[in-house]
Amino acid sequence: MTEPLIFEKSHPHLSAPRLPAGSKGQGEPLPEGLRRRRSPRLPRISEPELMRHYSRLAALNYSVSEQFYPLGSCTMKYNPIANEVAAALPGFADLHPYQDEATVQGALALLWELERALAAITGVDRVSLQPAAGAHGEWTALRMIQAFHRERGEQRDTVLVPDSAHGTNPASAALCGLKVAEVRSAPDGRIDLGDLEAKLSPRVAALMLTNPNTLGLFERDIRTAASLVHGVGGKLYYDGANLNALMGICRPGDMGFDAVHVNLHKTFTTPHGGGGPGAGPVGVKADLVPHLPTPTVEREDGAFRLDFDRPASIGRVRTFLGNFGVLVRAYTYILAMGGDGLAQASEDAVLAANYLRKRLEGVLELPHEGPCMHEFVASARGLAAEHGVRAIDVAKGLLEEGYYAPTVYFPLVVPEALMIEPTETESRTTLDAFADAVAAVVGRAGEDPEALRHAPHGLPIDRMDEVSAARRPVLRWLPEGDTH
Amino acid sequence: MLDAMGASSLEDLLRDIPAELRLGRLDLPEGLSEFETLQRIRALAGRNRVYEDRLTFRGAGVYRHFLPASVAAVMSKPQFATAYTPYQPEASQGTLQAIFEYQTAIAELTALDVANASLYDGATALAEAAVMAMSHTGRQRIAVAPYVHPEYLQVLRCYADGRGFDIVELDESMAIGPETAAVAFQQPDLLGSMIEPAGLVEAAHGQGALAIACVDPISLGMITPPGEYDADIAVGDGQQLGLPPSFGGPHLGFIACRTSLTRRLPGRLVGQAWDGKGRRGFVITLTAREQHIRREKATSNICTNHSLCALGAAVYLSYVGPDGLCRVAEAGYRNAHILQSRLTALAGVEAIRSERPFFSEFAVKVPDPVAVLERLDRAGILGGLPLGRWYPDLDRALLFCCTEVNDDDAIDQVVEVMSQS
Numbered sequence A: 001m002t003e004p005l006i007f008e009k010s011h012p013h014l015s016a017p018r019l020p021a022g023s024k025g026q027g028e029p030l031p032e033g034l035r036r037r038r039s040p041r042l043p044r045i046s047e048p049e050l051m052r053h054y055s056r057l058a059a060l061n062y063s064v065s066e067q068f069y070p071l072g073s074c075t076m077k078y079n080p081i082a083n084e085v086a087a088a089l090p091g092f093a094d095l096h097p098y099q100d101e102a103t104v105q106g107a108l109a110l111l112w113e114l115e116r117a118l119a120a121i122t123g124v125d126r127v128s129l130q131p132a133a134g135a136h137g138e139w140t141a142l143r144m145i146q147a148f149h150r151e152r153g154e155q156r157d158t159v160l161v162p163d164s165a166h167g168t169n170p171a172s173a174a175l176c177g178l179k180v181a182e183v184r185s186a187p188d189g190r191i192d193l194g195d196l197e198a199k200l201s202p203r204v205a206a207l208m209l210t211n212p213n214t215l216g217l218f219e220r221d222i223r224t225a226a227s228l229v230h231g232v233g234g235k236l237y238y239d240g241a242n243l244n245a246l247m248g249i250c251r252p253g254d255m256g257f258d259a260v261h262v263n264l265h266k267t268f269t270t271p272h273g274g275g276g277p278g279a280g281p282v283g284v285k286a287d288l289v290p291h292l293p294t295p296t297v298e299r300e301d302g303a304f305r306l307d308f309d310r311p312a313s314i315g316r317v318r319t320f321l322g323n324f325g326v327l328v329r330a331y332t333y334i335l336a337m338g339g340d341g342l343a344q345a346s347e348d349a350v351l352a353a354n355y356l357r358k359r360l361e362g363v364l365e366l367p368h369e370g371p372c373m374h375e376f377v378a379s380a381r382g383l384a385a386e387h388g389v390r391a392i393d394v395a396k397g398l399l400e401e402g403y404y405a406p407t408v409y410f411p412l413v414v415p416e417a418l419m420i421e422p423t424e425t426e427s428r429t430t431l432d433a434f435a436d437a438v439a440a441v442v443g444r445a446g447e448d449p450e451a452l453r454h455a456p457h458g459l460p461i462d463r464m465d466e467v468s469a470a471r472r473p474v475l476r477w478l479p480e481g482d483t484h
Numbered sequence B: 001m002l003d004a005m006g007a008s009s010l011e012d013l014l015r016d017i018p019a020e021l022r023l024g025r026l027d028l029p030e031g032l033s034e035f036e037t038l039q040r041i042r043a044l045a046g047r048n049r050v051y052e053d054r055l056t057f058r059g060a061g062v063y064r065h066f067l068p069a070s071v072a073a074v075m076s077k078p079q080f081a082t083a084y085t086p087y088q089p090e091a092s093q094g095t096l097q098a099i100f101e102y103q104t105a106i107a108e109l110t111a112l113d114v115a116n117a118s119l120y121d122g123a124t125a126l127a128e129a130a131v132m133a134m135s136h137t138g139r140q141r142i143a144v145a146p147y148v149h150p151e152y153l154q155v156l157r158c159y160a161d162g163r164g165f166d167i168v169e170l171d172e173s174m175a176i177g178p179e180t181a182a183v184a185f186q187q188p189d190l191l192g193s194m195i196e197p198a199g200l201v202e203a204a205h206g207q208g209a210l211a212i213a214c215v216d217p218i219s220l221g222m223i224t225p226p227g228e229y230d231a232d233i234a235v236g237d238g239q240q241l242g243l244p245p246s247f248g249g250p251h252l253g254f255i256a257c258r259t260s261l262t263r264r265l266p267g268r269l270v271g272q273a274w275d276g277k278g279r280r281g282f283v284i285t286l287t288a289r290e291q292h293i294r295r296e297k298a299t300s301n302i303c304t305n306h307s308l309c310a311l312g313a314a315v316y317l318s319y320v321g322p323d324g325l326c327r328v329a330e331a332g333y334r335n336a337h338i339l340q341s342r343l344t345a346l347a348g349v350e351a352i353r354s355e356r357p358f359f360s361e362f363a364v365k366v367p368d369p370v371a372v373l374e375r376l377d378r379a380g381i382l383g384g385l386p387l388g389r390w391y392p393d394l395d396r397a398l399l400f401c402c403t404e405v406n407d408d409d410a411i412d413q414v415v416e417v418m419s420q421s
Helices: A047-058 A081-088 A103-121 A134-151 A168-175 A193-199 A221-230 A242-244 A286-291 A325-361 A379-388 A391-400 A428-447 A450-452 A465-472 B034-046 B068-074 B094-112 B122-137 B148-162 B197-206 B258-262 B291-297 B307-344 B369-378 B408-419
Strands: A124-126 A158-162 A177-182 A204-209 A233-237 A257-261 A283-284 A296-300 A303-307 A378-379 A419-420 B142-143 B166-169 B180-186 B210-215 B233-237 B255-258 B270-274 B280-284 B361-365 B397-401
Touching: A047 B094, A047 B307, A081 A325, A103 A242, A103 A283, A103 A296, A103 A303, A103 A450, A103 B361, A124 B094, A134 A204, A134 A233, A134 A242, A134 A257, A134 A283, A134 B142, A134 B148, A158 A168, A158 B280, A168 A177, A168 B148, A168 B291, A177 A193, A193 A221, A204 A221, A204 A257, A221 A233, A221 B397, A233 B291, A242 A325, A257 B307, A283 B148, A303 B180, A325 A419, A325 B034, A379 A391, A379 A428, A391 A428, A391 A450, A428 A450, A428 B166, A450 B068, A465 B270, B068 B197, B068 B307, B094 B280, B094 B307, B122 B142, B122 B148, B122 B180, B122 B210, B122 B233, B122 B255, B122 B258, B148 B166, B166 B197, B180 B197, B197 B210, B197 B361, B255 B258, B307 B361, B307 B408, B369 B408
Parallel strands: A158 A177, A158 A204, A204 A233, A233 A257, B142 B166, B142 B180, B180 B210, B210 B233
Antiparallel strands: A124 A283, A257 A283, A296 A303, A378 A419, B233 B255, B270 B280, B361 B397
């Protein structure tokens, strides 16, 4: 089942819908030379056909609203409907960002409250809500750390990143013009303190770390790692991708982290949108506060105002005040959950992951000793060696069973990795059914590996020829016969 | 569940966390029912002043337009809203095809060859374009034309300070030096004025530099798109394509370029592919540019982008179609020109840069901007943006904006209030 492109459904002679026409007066003609020569080839389509097109496309997606989505590191939990109601209120959705401060006190109050809540959850002093996504938050934090070192006249050009880190960590460092040095994982999956110590020098600007790490393991020696890095004058940056394990249990700020980013589209239930928009607020300890992006929201005599006058600030990281609509959703969630509810959510996430991990013992290889935190990594190495069935084949087999696939081939330190994060919003019934499905797929690997290597069957399409797609990329529609 | 897994307690599962790190209690109020939660949220929303669409005359990066109901309806479909980045194409064709269609629409709109799957906003799109130009030319300087949106410039500077490149602000002569990686300009610029870009693009190419055009997507329904004046990269903000102002976000940044620059594009690209049965589908492609494969050698650090907003923009562009988009642009242009000529006919209201053609925004000088805005506000009108916040020499100027949602009655009201000085 596939759906034609909307451009292929266009009716060449269909007129545009009725639109507001503005003034009935006569304006001036556009000066010669400024008028567009060729009209853009946008579709001409009626509203009923438009809606049907997108309804059909929607039906081709798996999503949290319909499927269990155990995508490791992505925290695909349920997105409460109340969040959507809140963000759509005209008092938020219809606000212009350059309205007078006196006319947006409710919006500024929300930002101020959300900042305090995130600071309490992560254990930092201040938070900037401006960054638009996790990677943007990483980069913002590194820019602040860079500003901190520069202000002290220090030449620090190296960022340490564990070999199990998300790809965004080294990429964000590079975008700051910083060099990346990799720190090895020890055999137990945690950071190798010896290797960390060996890589420390006065050139180190920061260590980027997520805790629990991407294997779902808590970095027990985090305090030691922090004092080692601080000992050479470096800063610790916390990648918040895995914060869902820790709310109300412990805080990155107390572990020794100086800067923390949070993914509101993971931990705080704002929808992922098929790849955003998210939001990646960044919290910092007191000595990085002067470097926060402008503006910050301040409260004076019960009124809220924006502070643009921050001389040591790194400046602006995006326009306006960040992804406000996403921030409204996250604040709504935090209000509804409360401190008690957030702590319960993290405990339940840890419980769900450990339960599922236990259920998969003996089904898949579990290379690291438990307990895990909110996620765990399994390996299909044995299946690959024995039956030639790889992690990707297991993933595709699970799609066929009606589940979204775990994250595969990440982290890089585990061969044939399958990274599984169930989240707290799934029931035991769902976890059991998924565990049975994994067992069934593994069983099929022995019985009919060839079929599994061509899975999934019965979905809208089979496996795509991605190699040819990349070799001769077709990145847009063109009309028949037009080579552009 | 604990019993089933042979664990004695939840504490047992948390045993790797050192005791001294354990938090006694999370210092936040207790949770609320949905009813109480939304009551609180509505109270906050109620403390904000909402201006009517037709009485809003402020833009400068975020605009009031007619929002077709179908856009929000499609964006709120849970199969789009609650899916992740489409890593598994077999289970993500809806998102992938929608992004492919979005890429096509942006390429058509800008008259360039290829567009990516979206960026965060117009300002970060400009910064990413600057990074592309530097990798492409091996040069370290970006020349910026006058009156690029100041917040875009601030974001560009923040990227430049990190990665270590120079930003040079051009004067009105637009003379470009030889070490320039790219010339970036905004069309129309912050003051709404339009330049004749072909000459500037030619000058940039003459120095071996790229030309980056930062454009207003609605204007492209009517005015010359970047591809027609030979710009290499086009960027902009997509808020105007069906998305509510929402206090500044989330919206989207778009970026498009010529084919020769495709492999330098940041972020995701969706491409056409075929399965073994000869069925057409779509996949994330050219991933060898991206952070999860290339790590520190990636073209950008971007991962999560603004996919759902891109979907909304694609729905909007399909809803209005090419003729509708042109009409929206023309209505804003007409409204703005009528308002400008009526305002500048008033005593004490002075046109700024009246020799330049403008699109849908224009600046005027008034004797007392604060008093004027207060009077407009009392009439329920969100008046022009005071430009003194960015340009000390324009401290008496207001930047007015019109779109298709302002009508004759609203224009009359503005003129009426401003004539009582």
